[in-house]
Amino acid sequence: MSARSIASPHVVNIHDFRPLARRRLPRAVFDYLDGGADGEMTLRENCRAFDDITFRPRCAVAFTDCALRTTVLGTEISFPAMLAPVGYSRLMHPLGEVAAAAAAGKAGTGYILSTISGHSIEDVRAASQGPVFYQLYLMGGRAAAEAAIDRARKVACTGLVVTIDTPVAGLRERDFRNGIKELMGTSPFAKIPFLPQVLSRPGWLIGFLRDGGVPKLANVVVPGQGPMEMGDVAAALAASAVTWADLRWIRELWGGPIVVKGVLTAEDAKRAVDEGAAAVSVSNHGGRQLDSVRPSIRALPEVVAAVNGQIEVWMDGGVRRGSDIVKALCLGARAVLCGRAYAYALSAAGEAGVTRAIQILRADVERTIRLLGCSSVAELDRSYVEVPADWGAN
Numbered sequence: 001m002s003a004r005s006i007a008s009p010h011v012v013n014i015h016d017f018r019p020l021a022r023r024r025l026p027r028a029v030f031d032y033l034d035g036g037a038d039g040e041m042t043l044r045e046n047c048r049a050f051d052d053i054t055f056r057p058r059c060a061v062a063f064t065d066c067a068l069r070t071t072v073l074g075t076e077i078s079f080p081a082m083l084a085p086v087g088y089s090r091l092m093h094p095l096g097e098v099a100a101a102a103a104a105g106k107a108g109t110g111y112i113l114s115t116i117s118g119h120s121i122e123d124v125r126a127a128s129q130g131p132v133f134y135q136l137y138l139m140g141g142r143a144a145a146e147a148a149i150d151r152a153r154k155v156a157c158t159g160l161v162v163t164i165d166t167p168v169a170g171l172r173e174r175d176f177r178n179g180i181k182e183l184m185g186t187s188p189f190a191k192i193p194f195l196p197q198v199l200s201r202p203g204w205l206i207g208f209l210r211d212g213g214v215p216k217l218a219n220v221v222v223p224g225q226g227p228m229e230m231g232d233v234a235a236a237l238a239a240s241a242v243t244w245a246d247l248r249w250i251r252e253l254w255g256g257p258i259v260v261k262g263v264l265t266a267e268d269a270k271r272a273v274d275e276g277a278a279a280v281s282v283s284n285h286g287g288r289q290l291d292s293v294r295p296s297i298r299a300l301p302e303v304v305a306a307v308n309g310q311i312e313v314w315m316d317g318g319v320r321r322g323s324d325i326v327k328a329l330c331l332g333a334r335a336v337l338c339g340r341a342y343a344y345a346l347s348a349a350g351e352a353g354v355t356r357a358i359q360i361l362r363a364d365v366e367r368t369i370r371l372l373g374c375s376s377v378a379e380l381d382r383s384y385v386e387v388p389a390d391w392g393a394n
């Protein structure tokens with residue numbers, strides 16, 4: 001895809017990347033990225049719920065400078081958004097996780113590498129000048145997790161992000177219909193009914209074949225065996241569950257900051273604080289796990305109140321505009337994680353796409369803050385937004 005095709009006026013906002021991604025990817029890969037669980041209610045609500053929040057600007061002010069920098073776990077980032085862990089990124093683009101990390105690093109912000117990744121943590125770390133976090137699932141068992149934690153330490157990852165909302169995989173109906181399990185499996189016969197969608201995307205197919213086909217899970221290495229096969233996502237997540245007991249063991253082994261991702265209630269937020277988390281991310285896994293849970297932004301005030309300033313609160317889910325980022329900050333988030341918002345761009349145009357997506361979000365944040373009458377993200381608070389009365393705590 002040419003640089004022109006992701007510049008204005010072709011791409012003006014994050015939504016503009018979605019049709020570009022759809023055009024480049026086979027349906028199974030696009031729907032893996034785009035889809036959610038069951039009836040996709042939480043997937044839709046994650047975005048829609050931001051519309052329920054309105055701004056309360058202070059006008060007749062102007063500033064020459066606008067400070068967007070903030071810190072996460074003591075590390076500086078250039079604006080309060082980082083790139084969320086996105087599984088199978090190497091299927092979206094051959095440079096996948098390396099391209100995303102490089103774009104984040106050049107923009108001065110953080111990247112979180114998913115356990116379900118095709119590029120090694122060493123290559124990803126080397127690609128970025130910014131903070132890199134490793135998101136840990138327990139697929140492959142404790143020995144594989146120990147090896148990954150050790151590698152994360154050696155490359156000086158800023159923190160571990162432990163996802164707690166995958167006791168089993170959510171029912172991602174699109175994945176079943178598209179045959180993702182068959183396409184990722186080893187039986188050539190099982191793949192046949194699903195091949196037309198792949199053959200209809202020759203540009204993607206050439207890149208995929210040049211890259212060696214379905215990659216292995218470069219960061220899930222059971223000692224004595226090689227990297228695990230990248231199976232279908234349902235099987236991967238079913239083998240990934242993390243419990244509070246695991247968290248204790250992970251914390252001792254890692255010794256550094258841990259972010260607990262997947263918190264939606266005051267109960268889990270308090271538990272995460274008690275278990276020694278350095279931050280929580282308010283998250284419903286992008287609407288991909290338990291459907292009909294509250295949108296992340298709706299759960300944020302309850303979690304912020306429960307945490308009561310003891311640790312940082314991040315959030316992810318439904319962020320498509322800088323104004324969404326600003327709304328989350330007004331409600332007490334330290335930073336947000338963007339997943340699909342950059343993954344559509346990665347799928348459409350690799351690193352250049354991610355760079356453009358970050359540029360759009362960053363410019364949005366700055367414009368929104370200035371329009372609110374603030375000169376820095378540090379000034380944002382609850383007084384700049386109005387939320388529906390029944391949103392509860394905080």
Ligand code: GLV
Pocket residue numbers: 087116233285288
């Ligand atoms: C992986 O974490 C996924 O949600 O697909």
